[in-house]
Amino acid sequence: MFCARPGQPLLSYPSRLHSLAPARNAAHTCWLAGLLGMRIAIEYGQIPPLSCNECTIARHTICRPTTEDAPQDVCALRRDIITVAAGRTFLHNGEVPKNISILYSGWAVGYRQLRDGRRQIISFFLPGDTLVLEALCFPEYSIPYSVKALTEISTCTFKVYDIIALAHSTVAQRRELSRARHRYMTYLHERLFDLGRRSALGRLAQLLLEIRHRSDERDLVAADGSFNFPVRQEHLADALGLTTAYVNRTIAQLRRDGIISIMQDRVTINDEAELRRIAEEE
Amino acid sequence: MFCARPGQPLLSYPSRLHSLAPARNAAHTCWLAGLLGMRIAIEYGQIPPLSCNECTIARHTICRPTTEDAPQDVCALRRDIITVAAGRTFLHNGEVPKNISILYSGWAVGYRQLRDGRRQIISFFLPGDTLVLEALCFPEYSIPYSVKALTEISTCTFKVYDIIALAHSTVAQRRELSRARHRYMTYLHERLFDLGRRSALGRLAQLLLEIRHRSDERDLVAADGSFNFPVRQEHLADALGLTTAYVNRTIAQLRRDGIISIMQDRVTINDEAELRRIAEEE
DNA sequence: CGCGGCATTGACGCTACTCAAACTAGGTGG
DNA sequence: CCACCTAGTTTGAGTAGCGTCAATGCCGCG
Numbered sequence: 001m002f003c004a005r006p007g008q009p010l011l012s013y014p015s016r017l018h019s020l021a022p023a024r025n026a027a028h029t030c031w032l033a034g035l036l037g038m039r040i041a042i043e044y045g046q047i048p049p050l051s052c053n054e055c056t057i058a059r060h061t062i063c064r065p066t067t068e069d070a071p072q073d074v075c076a077l078r079r080d081i082i083t084v085a086a087g088r089t090f091l092h093n094g095e096v097p098k099n100i101s102i103l104y105s106g107w108a109v110g111y112r113q114l115r116d117g118r119r120q121i122i123s124f125f126l127p128g129d130t131l132v133l134e135a136l137c138f139p140e141y142s143i144p145y146s147v148k149a150l151t152e153i154s155t156c157t158f159k160v161y162d163i164i165a166l167a168h169s170t171v172a173q174r175r176e177l178s179r180a181r182h183r184y185m186t187y188l189h190e191r192l193f194d195l196g197r198r199s200a201l202g203r204l205a206q207l208l209l210e211i212r213h214r215s216d217e218r219d220l221v222a223a224d225g226s227f228n229f230p231v232r233q234e235h236l237a238d239a240l241g242l243t244t245a246y247v248n249r250t251i252a253q254l255r256r257d258g259i260i261s262i263m264q265d266r267v268t269i270n271d272e273a274e275l276r277r278i279a280e281e282e
Numbered sequence: 283m284f285c286a287r288p289g290q291p292l293l294s295y296p297s298r299l300h301s302l303a304p305a306r307n308a309a310h311t312c313w314l315a316g317l318l319g320m321r322i323a324i325e326y327g328q329i330p331p332l333s334c335n336e337c338t339i340a341r342h343t344i345c346r347p348t349t350e351d352a353p354q355d356v357c358a359l360r361r362d363i364i365t366v367a368a369g370r371t372f373l374h375n376g377e378v379p380k381n382i383s384i385l386y387s388g389w390a391v392g393y394r395q396l397r398d399g400r401r402q403i404i405s406f407f408l409p410g411d412t413l414v415l416e417a418l419c420f421p422e423y424s425i426p427y428s429v430k431a432l433t434e435i436s437t438c439t440f441k442v443y444d445i446i447a448l449a450h451s452t453v454a455q456r457r458e459l460s461r462a463r464h465r466y467m468t469y470l471h472e473r474l475f476d477l478g479r480r481s482a483l484g485r486l487a488q489l490l491l492e493i494r495h496r497s498d499e500r501d502l503v504a505a506d507g508s509f510n511f512p513v514r515q516e517h518l519a520d521a522l523g524l525t526t527a528y529v530n531r532t533i534a535q536l537r538r539d540g541i542i543s544i545m546q547d548r549v550t551i552n553d554e555a556e557l558r559r560i561a562e563e564e
Numbered sequence: 565c566g567c568g569g570c571a572t573t574g575a576c577g578c579t580a581c582t583c584a585a586a587c588t589a590g591g592t593g594g
Numbered sequence: 595c596c597a598c599c600t601a602g603t604t605t606g607a608g609t610a611g612c613g614t615c616a617a618t619g620c621c622g623c624g
Contacts, residue, residue, distance in 0.1 A: 112475050116563070120478040122471060138464045144471045182420045188470045189404060189426045193394050195477035196402040196523030200612070233571065241478030246612055248572060281398070482580070514602065528580050530604060 044151045044230075047081055048104040060128035060218045061102050062136070062163075062180050065172035077166060080157040084149040091132060091147035096140070100163050101131045106153030107230050110145040111238065121239035123187070124150075124211065124231070128218050133184055135160060136167060136177070151230045195241050200250045202282030203240045205275050208260065212269060226268040254278075326433045326512075329363055330386040342410035342500045343384050344418070344445075344462050347454035359448060362439040366431040373414060373429035378422070382445050383413045388435030389512050392427040393520065403521035405469070406432075406493065406513070410500050415466055417442060418449060418459070433512045477523050482532045484564030485522045487557050490542065494551060508550040536560075 052058050052071035059067060063074050082101065084090050091097060093112060108125040110132070122145050130136060132143050139160045167177045194203045215227040233251070237244045254260045259271045259278075269275055334340050334353035341349060345356050364383065366372050373379060375394060390407040392414070404427045412418060414425050421442045449459045476485045497509040515533070519526045536542045541553045541560070551557055
């Protein structure tokens with residue numbers, strides 16, 4: 001489905017970027033960020049640089065060791081740069097993907113959905129994340145969730161077996177892969193606990209702390225402590241096992257108590273200690 | 283913690299079985315089963331045979347390919363046979379285990395727990411399961427949950443790196459490992475959906491169907507369709523994210539409608555179609 | 565100006581929790 | 595054989611947390 005060109009590796013930009021839908025507004029980024037003069041590492045719609053050398057997110061990806069030692073080896077394997085319009089589901093539960101992408105800009109979500117409409121979001125994907133780690137670990141099996149672009153996204157795309165080879169090419173790479181796998185595994189166990197044993201407030205606090213932590217790792221937290229959060233309350237509900245109405249009330253509570261502020265796709269944690277307490281105790 | 287003998291592989295039974303606590307009643311098995319003359323493949327407290335050749339559960343373990351082609355290779359690696367008394371937690375969240383066990387008889391659970399007592403059961407372990415698959419996949423990391431024996435259990439125990447080597451020794455073994463890992467991954471995703479988006483009734487139905495399926499695979503379902511289920515309502519509650527009182531009422535409902543019967547650690551699914559409908563729709 | 569996508573709010577109801585008491589079956593000791 | 599104990603199940607009454615449904619508001623956009 002990623003219309004990857006079967007020919008040579010991508011050594012120069014394709015004449016026309018592969019795109020799953022025309023971007024209505026390629027510069028759609030956080031106006032507030034611009035207004036406040038904040039430095040946002042990577043804006044939506046921004047496409048990755050030609051060389052992995054210049055990629056600011058490279059060291060937060062599964063390819064980190066190679067991009068440090070021999071970035072050209074990663075570039076040589078890249079088959080495509082793909083942009084996907086916000087809202088589009090571009091990987092479907094049950095498919096066996098032939099390509100694996102590394103998210104460069106924008107956010108995505110992994111989710112499972114039933115015919116009757118019930119939906120559970122498994123995970124949010126931020127720049128640097130691998131889509132889909134499962135495909136890298138189990139290339140012969142179909143993926144266990146669908147993936148939808150939350151904002152416009154752009155990705156570097158590889159053939160599954162190319163990136164598997166890369167991920168196993170050196171000791172450092174194997175360790176990196178193991179780290180990513182283990183991290184995701186731990187994440188799943190924690191989510192399980194959240195959904196089973198925490199209240200709405202606790203789950204929300206847990207999620208916000210996790211997202212801020214992951215943003216922080218990737219230098220995506222602005223100097224004022226705020227971070228990009230292009231997530232509708234509907235998505236929060238589907239991630240936390242709640243309804244939008246109740247998510248709204250829960251957010252309202254955290255906001256009323258001055259613990260967080262949310263405006264225009266940006267979140268700031270004002271009282272981290274208290275948020276952590278809530279995440280632990282509720 | 284598994285007091286494995288560092289010396290030679292276990293070619294004969296140790297003079298005294300390593301035991302984490304004396305079994306009060308080594309023959310504690312389902313009296314009802316005996317009464318009804320049912321064949322139970324493996325009873326609690328039964329210890330594995332000396333040779334993997336004669337092991338009835340071997341072909342449902344991670345070692346299947348090797349036990350088919352060269353069972354002596356598995357035996358040669360076994361360092362210990364261990365029994366653990368019911369109720370004992372013998373692997374602790376955060377430890378880096380040096381040994382990996384394959385459950386031969388009895389049931390165990392993997393769980394996470396908070397200081398305040400909240401507990402979430404991640405998974406039930408049946409005969410043939412690996413304790414702990416995470417340790418096999420990520421030997422350098424600590425395990426993400428604790429493991430407690432639900433009944434008296436007995437296990438075949440290996441050194442982590444021995445069984446890792448075994449699990450990667452042949453193409454068939456690598457495939458088997460991949461299958462087990464993928465299966466567990468899929469399981470986690472499904473549990474996540476259950477806890478986030480299904481009602482108490484739906485979750486319970488889902489769990490019962492899953493357990494029966496796994497029991498069936500291992501020939502643990504009796505001729506009359508019943509299967510062993512040594513799980514207290516408290517464990518069900520911790521697995522399903524509910525309270526014991528509500529689990530009780532939910533069971534009562536399924537029972538009242540004639541969909542399942544539970545007596546003395548045995549469950550029978552009387553109306554599978556209806557149970558599946560509930561599992562799907564609720 | 566009207567429209568579409570979200571966020572917010574209110575009224576109301578159900579699902580599941582809390583706490584506590586009663587009950588059951590086995591196991592134990594006299 | 596009975597009295598008692600323990601672990602687990604069952605039940606009731608009251609309640610809180612979260613869901614449902616529907617209306618309203620807000621804002622950017624065409």
